[in-house]
Amino acid sequence: MSLSSRDLFEILELIWSTQLGLELAVDGLSGDMPMDPPEGLMTGTVQISGGFAGAVHLMCGRSVVRAAAARMFSVPEGDLDDEDLRDALGELTNMVGGNVKTLLPGSEFLSLPTVIEGLDYGVARLHSDVVARTQATYEGLPLQVVLLADHR
Amino acid sequence: MTKKALVIDDSRAMRTILSGILGELGYEVEGAEDGGQALLILNSGGPFDLALVDWNMPQMTGYDFVCEVREEPRFADLRLVMVTTENEISRMSEALEAGADEYIMKPFNKEMLLEKLMLLGIEADRD
Numbered sequence: 254m255s256l257s258s259r260d261l262f263e264i265l266e267l268i269w270s271t272q273l274g275l276e277l278a279v280d281g282l283s284g285d286m287p288m289d290p291p292e293g294l295m296t297g298t299v300q301i302s303g304g305f306a307g308a309v310h311l312m313c314g315r316s317v318v319r320a321a322a323a324r325m326f327s328v329p330e331g332d333l334d335d336e337d338l339r340d341a342l343g344e345l346t347n348m349v350g351g352n353v354k355t356l357l358p359g360s361e362f363l364s365l366p367t368v369i370e371g372l373d374y375g376v377a378r379l380h381s382d383v384v385a386r387t388q389a390t391y392e393g394l395p396l397q398v399v400l401l402a403d404h405r
Numbered sequence: 406m407t408k409k410a411l412v413i414d415d416s417r418a419m420r421t422i423l424s425g426i427l428g429e430l431g432y433e434v435e436g437a438e439d440g441g442q443a444l445l446i447l448n449s450g451g452p453f454d455l456a457l458v459d460w461n462m463p464q465m466t467g468y469d470f471v472c473e474v475r476e477e478p479r480f481a482d483l484r485l486v487m488v489t490t491e492n493e494i495s496r497m498s499e500a501l502e503a504g505a506d507e508y509i510m511k512p513f514n515k516e517m518l519l520e521k522l523m524l525l526g527i528e529a530d531r532d
Binding site for chain 1 (some may be wrong): 463
């Protein structure tokens with residue numbers, strides 16, 4: 254399995270530019286910026302199974318999700334509700350996961366996305382390791398993609 | 406006559422994006438959140454010219470939807486375009502063999518979708 258931080262960033266950038274028409278900036282590909290936005294953190298997750306088994310997390314603050322959702326629903330940010338944000342992040346996570354899966358030989362199935370949100374929390378997956386991580390910013394606010402591989 | 410399209414995706418955001426693009430292209434658009442609901446719409450509504458079908462949906466996947474539709478001779482003229490994050494050749498071959506006419510990868514933009522519709526020769530009439 255070889256997937257780099259650069260690969261993850263390129264996937265994220267492609268989705269943001271092509272689907273949303275928004276520009277992301279590279280912010281140190283290693284992804285070590287604290288993800289604790291004061292307005293709340295949202296995390297979308299999809300699981301990959303088959304020859305490769307693991308998960309992809311897309312993490313960003315509510316304001317980043319709100320900007321993306323406004324593009325997706327073609328409405329002003331103020332017209333969006335919580336369900337709109339969850340739906341939008343779920344779909345973006347699905348796109349990230351699907352494009353990641355394509356680069357992982359042997360991976361066969363992609364789960365439906367799940368979304369969690371809150372303040373001051375972390376996401377852990379038992380019996381897995383982080384194998385790639387990337388970080389970008391949208392208007393100075395961080396987004397992070399994490400790829401985890403399950404132990405075999 | 407205005408062409409009719411059915412957008413099938415469990416994400417409301419993606420249905421909104423696809424409906425918006427198709428609307429701009431001159432289609433009359435309806436949405437369904439899974440394959441089962443789409444079958445109900447197809448069975449009860451007037452004839453549709455095009456269905457854009459997400460692959461990864463709850464209840465009934467896009468692939469299963471394509472298989473069901475292609476078993477019905479009365480939907481033979483319905484053009485089916487898979488909209489998917491899965492770009493593996495095997496998956497695409499599977500969908501095309503099941504009866505999908507084309508596929509488009511997420512992420513996409515209006516120009517990419519229009520290109521696929523032009524390949525199928527089903528651009529909507531535009532004023």
